[in-house]
Amino acid sequence: MMLSKEKIEIIKSTVPILEQRGTEITTHFYKRMFDNHPELLNIFNHTNQKRGRQQTALANAVYAAAKYIDQLEVILPTAKLIAQKHRSLGIKPEHYPIVGENLLAAIKEVLGEAATDEILSAWKDAYQEIANVFISLERELYKEASSQKGGWEDFKEFEIIKKVPESSLITSFYLKPKDGVPVPSYLPGQYITVRLRIPGDQYLSNRQYSLSCGPFHDYFRISVKKEADHEPYGKVSVYLHEQAKEGDTIEVSVPAGDFVLNQEETNPVALISGGVGITPMMSMLETLAEGNSSREVVFIHAARNEKARAFSDEVDRHISRLKNGKSYIAYSSKENESTVCDHLGHIDKEFLQRVLPKNSICYVCGPVPFMQSVIQHLADIGISAENVRYEFFGPALQLEVKAM
Numbered sequence: 001m002m003l004s005k006e007k008i009e010i011i012k013s014t015v016p017i018l019e020q021r022g023t024e025i026t027t028h029f030y031k032r033m034f035d036n037h038p039e040l041l042n043i044f045n046h047t048n049q050k051r052g053r054q055q056t057a058l059a060n061a062v063y064a065a066a067k068y069i070d071q072l073e074v075i076l077p078t079a080k081l082i083a084q085k086h087r088s089l090g091i092k093p094e095h096y097p098i099v100g101e102n103l104l105a106a107i108k109e110v111l112g113e114a115a116t117d118e119i120l121s122a123w124k125d126a127y128q129e130i131a132n133v134f135i136s137l138e139r140e141l142y143k144e145a146s147s148q149k150g151g152w153e154d155f156k157e158f159e160i161i162k163k164v165p166e167s168s169l170i171t172s173f174y175l176k177p178k179d180g181v182p183v184p185s186y187l188p189g190q191y192i193t194v195r196l197r198i199p200g201d202q203y204l205s206n207r208q209y210s211l212s213c214g215p216f217h218d219y220f221r222i223s224v225k226k227e228a229d230h231e232p233y234g235k236v237s238v239y240l241h242e243q244a245k246e247g248d249t250i251e252v253s254v255p256a257g258d259f260v261l262n263q264e265e266t267n268p269v270a271l272i273s274g275g276v277g278i279t280p281m282m283s284m285l286e287t288l289a290e291g292n293s294s295r296e297v298v299f300i301h302a303a304r305n306e307k308a309r310a311f312s313d314e315v316d317r318h319i320s321r322l323k324n325g326k327s328y329i330a331y332s333s334k335e336n337e338s339t340v341c342d343h344l345g346h347i348d349k350e351f352l353q354r355v356l357p358k359n360s361i362c363y364v365c366g367p368v369p370f371m372q373s374v375i376q377h378l379a380d381i382g383i384s385a386e387n388v389r390y391e392f393f394g395p396a397l398q399l400e401v402k403a404m
Helices: 005-013 015-036 038-042 046-051 053-067 072-089 095-114 117-147 235-242 275-290 312-320 349-355 368-380
Strands: 155-165 170-177 191-196 205-210 220-225 249-253 269-274 297-303 325-331 361-365 388-391
Touching: 005 053, 005 117, 015 038, 015 053, 015 095, 046 053, 046 235, 053 072, 053 117, 072 117, 072 191, 072 205, 072 249, 095 117, 170 235, 191 220, 191 235, 205 220, 205 235, 205 275, 220 235, 220 275, 269 275, 269 368, 275 297, 275 312, 275 361, 275 368, 297 312, 297 349, 312 325, 325 349, 349 368, 361 368, 368 388
Parallel strands: 269 297, 269 361, 297 325, 361 388
Antiparallel strands: 155 170, 155 249, 170 220, 191 205, 191 249
8 A cells, every 4th residue: 555645745744743742642642552452561661661761762753754754765774673673572463453543542632633534544544554564574574583493483481590690780691492492593782582470460571681692502691780770660670680590481582683793894893882781792792702803803891880890701701812802991980999990980082082993883882871972972083873883772762963
């Protein structure tokens, strides 16, 4: 089905109001949908709902869809990232009519008379067009997940075989399939979805965690930060840290994600992380070391302090195997004055300019403020935008970086 010129114009006419009231619409949409279909709470991240992150992410997506409704190829890269997350969460074609029905109703209920029959009709057709794009993308991803060696389609049971504290904040969990089938290979930087039922909760909880080791083992490893600093608490991370134990069973999806190390490139590579953003970088670093890469490799990690620093010995071990590897540590502050680090305070432009080769390909992961700052510094020192790759935890959020 192709949208008519008239309906495209109607959709584009809604862009200003979506920019202004999009989050109001999506907030109402989620409440409405969960009231009508509480079973979907088994799929969605409850913490992201409480924080409003999912609502904001969907509002941004709807706004972008309206703005580019006549050239959806512009948002295809973002659609592919979302489709990866959908596949890893188990979202299926039968969920799309439920979303569409409640989204249209939310538009009507929030906008009132401004949501005319013509607008609702145009959005109904536009939604179906966009849903078809996602369904098609996800069909291929499900096929790919289940057909690969050791793969499966949705979730299967894994056992926690080892639980290892890595720092004051981060603990690693080593996971092996309970059916004894070897784990599938994956690309360094990808993530899995962990699904579990926390005692006392009515619904399942799903969280996506980067794999923190290279694809050379008979297990998956995730390394989880205990998110207990602010409300709402990170329910799943707190459960994993405080209650999950070796021998427990959790459900896991096939690895997914597009934030991956390009092993065909030969440029110097910089892996820049803040906090728990180190996890996908560990997979990338081990892959480079295992392959005896001759590339210049610069590993930069920023931690709150030396107690919060994870994987220090493991990083040193991988770096020592590389012909041209260097690692740097930055602390926001030091617990002990005698602690040695390469940079004290937030990573700044001068530090990056000093340690990075000009033609570096930079992978960046960490908290949003950290990423905003680092990506801006990289632009300021002349690293081209196409050489900066980054990953958000949680729903996709927009980074604002000034033009170079």
